[in-house]
Amino acid sequence: MSAPGRTRxxxxxxxxxxxxxxxxxxSAAVAAVAGQPVWAAALGAGLALVYWALEALAxxxxxxxxxxxxxxxxxxxxxARMALVLVCLVLIGVLARPAFPVAAxxxxxxxxxxxxxRVYAFAGEPGxxxxx
Numbered sequence: 001m002s003a004p005g006r007t008r009x010x011x012x013x014x015x016x017x018x019x020x021x022x023x024x025x026x027s028a029a030v031a032a033v034a035g036q037p038v039w040a041a042a043l044g045a046g047l048a049l050v051y052w053a054l055e056a057l058a059x060x061x062x063x064x065x066x067x068x069x070x071x072x073x074x075x076x077x078x079x080a081r082m083a084l085v086l087v088c089l090v091l092i093g094v095l096a097r098p099a100f101p102v103a104a105x106x107x108x109x110x111x112x113x114x115x116x117x118r119v120y121a122f123a124g125e126p127g128x129x130x131x132x
Contacts, residue, residue, distance in 0.1 A: 012121045016114065020049040023113045027106040037099040040092060044103035047085050048110025052118075054081045 010018070024045035031041035058077030062070035085107065093100035 016052050016117045016121055017049065019113055019117050020045070020052055020110055023110045024049060024106075027109055031102055031106070036102045037096070040096065040099035040102040041106040043092070044089075044106030044108075045110035047088055047103075047107045048114045051081050051085060051111065052114055054084070 024042050027041040027045040028038045031038045054077065058073050058081075062073040062077075065073070089100070089104055089107065092103045
């Protein structure tokens with residue numbers, strides 16, 4: 001909820017995909033300026049966007065079941081998300097070895113943005129007392 005007289009320009013749930021997409025574009029631009037493979041930078045940062053999307057899907061699935069179901073979905077989803085990212089990065093390393101550092105650094109940049117925006121997206125409203 002916004003404070004009286006204040007309007008929110010963008011919802012908290014829309015912020016992560018927008019910032020992650022912007023990170024992918026920025027990573028590709030930096031790679032182009034540096035003379036590195038642009039596709040690898042976009043793919044690496046795009047992996048952070050995929051990671052976020054899979055997490056959002058896991059949260060929705062976890063809400064529908066019991067507590068034990070939610071724990072299994074959360075832990076299994078975390079393992080599956082990281083495994084997917086690692087498999088993609090290993091495939092890039094095997095198929096296009098010179099592009100691997102670019103993809104890995106772009107993923108690291110996107111994942112850092114993801115972690116920061118995740119804290120903001122799941123935080124309570126400023127001035128709110130106690131948990132929701």
